[in-house]
Amino acid sequence: MNSLTRTSATRSHKSAGSDGSAAAIRRPRLTGITWLVWRQHRAGSWTLLAITAVCVAWLVYQRADLTNQLSAHGWPLASSDKWLSGVHVQRFQLVSLGFGFVSIVLGVFVGAPLLAGDLESGTAKLVASQSVTPSRWLATKLGINALVVVVCTGALSVAFGRWWGPVKYEPTVLGWSDGSAFDNTGPVPVALALFTVVSGAAIGMLLRRTLISMVVTFGLAVVVQLVWHLQRLHLGHVVTITTHHGISGDVFPRLPASAVELDRSMISGSGQSYGWGTCAHEASEKVCAQKYDLVGWSVDYLPISQMSGMQWFGASVLFALTAAATVFIFVRGRKRIV
Template identity: 75%
Template structure:
């Protein structure tokens, strides 16, 4: 079976005293052995990441050229916004959104399941290397590659999107395509999915089954994250007492995400924003319900970074918890 983590090695490679080869990464002993075992997958991930980063850098350069040609940033957005290729942002963001799933399925799930299935784990247990060190090295190198790749993608995609981040018609800052592909979120999502895949593989001990279960798990994580994303922020409320006409509606900060709006009466009672939909006129409705203003809940774009770090910290904590489970399980039963 071929996947990102399988690369056959001979039994002599697992002798702790094996000399380090003159080619490849200058790693020693267990680090070198683990890298050599999974070198095809690691180098593939690094190469694909480098290719994607180069493409994102080129897209940013092209975007800046188009924007400055049409007067950005001093000119109003209606002059330069039509030059932005929205489809490119959408395609790139959707593609990056699958990265945690792909890494979890093809890197995390078979990382230990493959060794348990083909007997490599038994060979490790017969050497002087402890299971804890073996697990730590495999998880550490894999996590390092994941962090390097996802950080590079996050930074370059964020720099590409930065000039137009205030325009919701390009990518809404609170939506997954922007929120989940910038800052620490893609790193945290990928690490959690990969480590969870490793745990699933350790318990199921079959690579293909582990990959299928990890895929379902990763999709479930994405769905749950989608519905909980906005709960990471602190909702801000703004109220007015200048009437309920369109001209009296409060002015929200630029790029703010409106969460809810209600009508408020003189006594402080709130009514749904559609209360006046079936009334003869706004004035009649205001008199009938004693309405005198608006109450609007929103999330400002200034909270985006804090929301991302808060969500990422939760994912990092969950990743650490799963890692502890892996080591506890590995100490008790690795073969």
């Protein structure tokens, strides 16, 4: 009887163990250094994810409201002067302005304290005394936080792009070549945020103090934004259109819809270019044309069809810089992490 009882109990225990193992397989959990890093940063990560979810939901609602307003005014069949009254231009501008600070905020409050906080508090020294290698610790810290940053910025980029999509070709709402649209759609928000976050982490590793790292990261993020603003239009391939029907206003070349004009000049019969203000001090347009043998116009522009290519080209440069900063963190971290 006791043998049967023991056998039954053993079988029950094995059955329970099997059920427990199956449940464990069905419900994977974080363990080791991954669990430790997630627990350390989960408050900030959940906050970012929650804010992103609210912003995305609001943008989805705004797109639905926009399409309803546009449809009520005859969009997309009617001309833009009829349905533009249903567009809240200031709302687009304010939201795009706010999103422009996302990469700076993430770099300062996520990237800069990421390693500097552990180095300053001594947590890094504690981790180094365990069986976890510095490379694995750095990979986990950067990987988890980078994943959260990519998810948040990627979701905002998609949601903002869908909201802006119906009025994309109307420059009076948002110019596609301006930072308000170019930097908030496609891969650009993700690339800018990743670069500032990883750069902030590298700065924190070097300075080893949280507050000063945040200040320096802020300065770097602002410089990155300025450089990006100055170089944005250089990411595209300039298209030139010329005419040979005179220089009067009625024969000025027509550019494609939403094209961004970069430069214009007048050309002579010999092919020499003259600035568009050449005739400003001449007696008349006809006299000027005869004096310089002007036969037409030359206009440099960027079509909106290049927007996606320009974004991916610029993002690839930022991704390469992010990879370089990551390599620097690992190389220095393996040599001197504490």
